[in-house]
Amino acid sequence: MKRSDLVQAIKSKKSFLCVGLDTDIDKIPTILKKDTNPILSFNKAVIEATQDLCVAYKPNLAFYESYGSKGLHALEETMNHIPQNIFTIADAKRGDIGNTAEKYAQAYFQQMGFDSVTVAPYMGSDSILPFTKHENKWVILLALTSNKGSQDFQMLKLESGDMLFEEVMQASKNWASPDQLMFVVGATHPEKIGAIRKIAPDNFFLVPGVGAQGGDLEGIASYGLNKDIGLLINSSRGIIYAGSDKPNFQDHIRSAALELQSKMEEILIKRGLV
Amino acid sequence: MKRSDLVQAIKSKKSFLCVGLDTDIDKIPTILKKDTNPILSFNKAVIEATQDLCVAYKPNLAFYESYGSKGLHALEETMNHIPQNIFTIADAKRGDIGNTAEKYAQAYFQQMGFDSVTVAPYMGSDSILPFTKHENKWVILLALTSNKGSQDFQMLKLESGDMLFEEVMQASKNWASPDQLMFVVGATHPEKIGAIRKIAPDNFFLVPGVGAQGGDLEGIASYGLNKDIGLLINSSRGIIYAGSDKPNFQDHIRSAALELQSKMEEILIKRGLV
Numbered sequence: 423m424k425r426s427d428l429v430q431a432i433k434s435k436k437s438f439l440c441v442g443l444d445t446d447i448d449k450i451p452t453i454l455k456k457d458t459n460p461i462l463s464f465n466k467a468v469i470e471a472t473q474d475l476c477v478a479y480k481p482n483l484a485f486y487e488s489y490g491s492k493g494l495h496a497l498e499e500t501m502n503h504i505p506q507n508i509f510t511i512a513d514a515k516r517g518d519i520g521n522t523a524e525k526y527a528q529a530y531f532q533q534m535g536f537d538s539v540t541v542a543p544y545m546g547s548d549s550i551l552p553f554t555k556h557e558n559k560w561v562i563l564l565a566l567t568s569n570k571g572s573q574d575f576q577m578l579k580l581e582s583g584d585m586l587f588e589e590v591m592q593a594s595k596n597w598a599s600p601d602q603l604m605f606v607v608g609a610t611h612p613e614k615i616g617a618i619r620k621i622a623p624d625n626f627f628l629v630p631g632v633g634a635q636g637g638d639l640e641g642i643a644s645y646g647l648n649k650d651i652g653l654l655i656n657s658s659r660g661i662i663y664a665g666s667d668k669p670n671f672q673d674h675i676r677s678a679a680l681e682l683q684s685k686m687e688e689i690l691i692k693r694g695l696v
Numbered sequence: 697m698k699r700s701d702l703v704q705a706i707k708s709k710k711s712f713l714c715v716g717l718d719t720d721i722d723k724i725p726t727i728l729k730k731d732t733n734p735i736l737s738f739n740k741a742v743i744e745a746t747q748d749l750c751v752a753y754k755p756n757l758a759f760y761e762s763y764g765s766k767g768l769h770a771l772e773e774t775m776n777h778i779p780q781n782i783f784t785i786a787d788a789k790r791g792d793i794g795n796t797a798e799k800y801a802q803a804y805f806q807q808m809g810f811d812s813v814t815v816a817p818y819m820g821s822d823s824i825l826p827f828t829k830h831e832n833k834w835v836i837l838l839a840l841t842s843n844k845g846s847q848d849f850q851m852l853k854l855e856s857g858d859m860l861f862e863e864v865m866q867a868s869k870n871w872a873s874p875d876q877l878m879f880v881v882g883a884t885h886p887e888k889i890g891a892i893r894k895i896a897p898d899n900f901f902l903v904p905g906v907g908a909q910g911g912d913l914e915g916i917a918s919y920g921l922n923k924d925i926g927l928l929i930n931s932s933r934g935i936i937y938a939g940s941d942k943p944n945f946q947d948h949i950r951s952a953a954l955e956l957q958s959k960m961e962e963i964l965i966k967r968g969l970v
Contacts, residue, residue, distance in 0.1 A: 444796070446799075482792070482796055482799075484790070484792055484796045484797070484799035484800045484803065485796075485799055487768075487799070487800065487803035487804075487807075488799040488800070488802040488803040488807060489803075489807065490768065490769075490772055490803070490807040490808060491765045491766070491768035491769035491771075491772055492765070494761075494764065494765035494768050495764075495765035497765075498764055498765055515790065515791055515792055515816070515819075516758070516789065517789055517816055518756070518758055518789055519841070519842065519843040519845075520843065522718070522756055522758045522759075523758070525720075525756075525758035525759055525761070525762040526758045526761065526762070528762040529758065529761035529762045529763075529764070530761075533761075533762060533763065533764040534764060542789070542791055542816045542818045542819075543818060543848075543849060544816045544817060544818045544838055544841075544849060544850065545789075545816075545838070545841050545843060545845050545846065545850075546843065546844070546845020546846055546847065546848030546849055546850070547844075547845045547848050548843050548844055548845040549843065549845050550845075564818055564819070567793070567818075567819050568793065569793040569794065569819060569820065569822050569823065570820070570821075570822055571793075571819050571820020571821045571822040571823050571824075572819065572820060573820065574817075574820030574821050574867060575817060575818060575820055575860065575863070575864060575867075576818065576819075576820070578854055578855075578860070578863065579854065579855040580852055580853065580854055580855060581852075581853040581854060581855055586849065586852070586860065589849070589852065590849060593848060593849075
């Protein structure tokens with residue numbers, strides 16, 4: 423997907439919501455568990471309930487891989503049920519040497535048809551560049567993540583005075599344009615988002631951690647929005663398990679998504695961005 | 697697999713060779729391409745030709761994922777053909793927040809039965825610890841990788857004076873014992889292996905990059921061996937494609953593995969380690 427199409431979708435839906443499809447069979451409604459393919463049934467129900475409210479879906483690969491090849495097959499089938507005009511993120515956090523990174527690009531962009539893949543920066547430029555060779559496909563590079571462990575290495579001070587995640591952002595800006603490069607910036611660091619926006623004024627940020635992980639939507643928006651919106655805010659557990667085991671679980675999923683979308687609409691209007 | 701069993705296997709086979717099962721359908725012998733499952737056929741042929749010469753197999757997940765769920769299924773079937781007494785490494789370079797890292801642990805340790813998984817350190821302790829909760833299973837943490845991009849971040853100088861990969865090794869030593877934690881140290885940095893061994897005297901190092909990537913076996917061994925051997929040296933392309941499209945391709949694969957194993961045997965004897 424082109425950047426302009428993503429921005430257009432955000433403006434037309436008045437939403438920068440990404441729904442995380444982190445589907446765990448133990449947590450889906452009992453009524454779906456007897457289906458031949460419960461993961462797919464649940465994902466279809468989530469997509470049906472949210473597709474007009476969100477602009478992106480982000481399945482985390484770990485949840486699918488934990489069921490082996492059958493899980494990955496359920497993900498492939500899920501991809502067939504996501505409308506073409508919704509941005510798709512393979513949350514895979516991959517990263518490997520050049521020829522292997524190209525195989526990952528083939529896996530996610532060609533084999534499974536994702537628009538983007540999350541990538542870990544530790545192995546450097548040649549682990550990232552192969553993803554940028556695919557037209558209208560995106561690398562979403564981990565910068566500052568939402569978990570406690572983000573303090574261990576990402577926030578280490580370098581000799582240059584910068585923190586590691588700042589250097590990751592500065593270096594990688596030379597490897598791809600904002601039309602193909604986004605950054606993961608955790609919602610649990612709202613106090614840092616303003617400074618991070620200065621490092622990368624034009625890039626989209628994928629912001630996980632709103633909801634179950636405790637991040638704050640308004641704080642993030644006020645520091646993180648740019649002229650093209652520039653934010654995709656993800657909620658996974660907070661939306662997809664909102665209906666827990668209730669018979670009308672889809673209504674609860676929709677309500678949870680609508681609550682976030684409404685707040686986003688209000689923010690976008692207040693800022694004159696739509 | 698327990699550390700003592702791995703050390704015993706190395707001593708009895710006089711080999712610390714790991715064979716990388718990075719199977720690419722475009723590169724396997726034509727004769728196998730018409731099989732129902734060419735990836736599995738090729739892997740079985742490689743295993744048959746090398747299982748008495750190596751102590752570990754390391755499939756890189758990217759190669760399997762590039763064929764989607766069918767590729768992952770071929771990997772699951774391959775796992776059924778690896779003898780129980782050979783150490784298995786899921787070269788996946790995963791790394792995610794705690795609850796997700798646990799899903800990856802389930803995927804590789806339980807669902808697919810691997811002994812170990814390679815993990816990227818960028819997300820810190822809570823992305824690594826879930827793997828260590830599984831008894832007799834291993835985390836193999838990226839420290840200094842074999843690719844050119846290892847210079848971009850891994851070798852950055854920190855305020856403390858250490859390089860990032862050194863800090864990764866020092867910090868992670870507190871998170872798991874050498875019975876469950878290995879480090880990836882690229883063969884393309886033989887000049888650094890002595891200093892790296894000092895940081896982690898007791899941990900096994902998984903050393904990729906011998907062969908196709910140009911690493912030097914003797915140099916690595918002379919600086920990297922410890923009293924329990926402490927090295928697994930990987931070769932992928934240099935072994936598995938040694939027979940290219942020849943009808944007797946298995947003989948060539950065996951010869952390539954035997955050449956490395958013989959050198960290892962010589963080194964182990966010279967050093968009095970067997």
